[in-house]
Amino acid sequence: MVKSWTDRSFYVIVYSLVALAIVVTLYPFIYVVSISMSSVEAIDNKLVTFLPVDLNFDGYKMVLGYSELWKSYYNTIWYTVVGTIFNLVATCLAAYPLSRKTFFLRRKLNFYIAFTMYFSGGLIPLYMVITELGLYNTRWAMILPVLVSTFNVMILRSAFEAIPNEIFESASMDGAKDFTLLFRIAIPLTKPTLAVLTLYYAVAHWNDFFNALLYLGKSELQPLQIFLRRVLIMASPEIMQKMGGETAAKALAVSTLQVRYVSIVVSILPIITIYPFIQKYFVRGITLGAVKG
Incomplete structure (x- = not known):
């Protein structure tokens, strides 16, 4: 043609x-x-x-030889893995009942959950809640305040609603209970959407530095993004000074700009490595979880 x-x-x-x-x-x-x-x-x-x-590769040798980098790496991996698991469990437990038409509080809870997307208590009340609960300077301060994303709950709720109700009715007639319906039917049928939500939550945890600035005063608990922030803002003199001795002389020979860029590459490498394995679910997952007109 x-x-x-x-x-x-x-x-x-x-x-x-x-x-x-x-x-x-x-x-x-x-x-x-x-x-x-x-x-x-x-x-x-x-x-x-x-x-x-x-x-x-002198820049990589210097940055990778800094012990605080590996502590920050461990903290970030812990926050990302543990936080994402808790996020997915909480999101599934919130989205499933909201997708069932037989749930009597469905309409009211949908309204109140959507309400939080537009209005919140603010930063200071949240900080006071975290400190009063004893979460300040603990690892859980990076997980519990961001346990559930309202937007992700809405996506997963729509994905659950797209499953034909006859499947749930048939399983219920065979004696399946709600948890069986969730874990044996609903979750396996929405794997693409869950893969996308896993990517959303994991990237959010990996890049999170603001909550760490607010709730983590101990350097041994701070994530990789705080380390990267210090390198970029302080122009890396802290790293060069703390290395000391012979290593410090080598560090001074490495361009400050190079130290910054090496730190950026090192911090984003894991996400870039994992993303291609999840990317194939991205479009399908978003479409499956889309609100139907």
């Missing part, structure tokens, strides 16, 4: 805009990786524009 010149022009414009969006999005990341792998001389002389120049 021969396309008209208007159709061809339309596709040219669309593909050009997509290509431009890819370049604008991808180039900064490639530049950061290239700086982190280039030599100090190439960075200081501003020779790095796209690909690494004079491949060098």
Whole structure:
């Protein structure tokens, strides 16, 4: 089929805009990786524009040799794994009854849950609640305040509602109870949506630094993002000073800009590694959990 010149022009414009969006999005990341792998001389002389120049990994050796980085890494992994598990369990337990038409409080609870999307008590009352409950300077301060996302509950509720009611009725006639219906029918049939919610929650926990600033005064409990924030804002002198001795001399030879970019690459590498395995569920999961008109 021969396309008209208007159709061809339309596709040219669309593909050009997509290509431009890819370049604008991808180039900064490639530049950061290239700086982190280039030599100090190439960075200081501003020779790095796209690909690494004079491949060098001294920045990685210095940053990865800093013990506080690994403590922060452990804390972030703990918050991400444990927090995501608690998030998914709480979201499933909240979304399932809200999706059942036989639940007598369904309408009222849907209203009150949606209400929290637009109005909240504010930061100071939340901080007072956390401190009064004894959660300040504990790991649970990073999990319990963000246990359930209202938006994610709505997505999963819609996914549960999309399951034909006849399946639940048939299982109920065979003696299945609510927990059996949830864990043996509802959850297996909404795996794509749960994969997307897992990605949402995991990325949110991995990138969370504001709650850590508020509720974690102990450095041994602080996540990787607090470490990264110190490196970016303080221009990394703290790292260079704490290394001391022979390592400090080597650290001073590494560009401050390179230290920043190495820290960025190290902090986002796990999420970039995991994302491709979940990405295939992304579109399908969002569509499955969409509100039907």
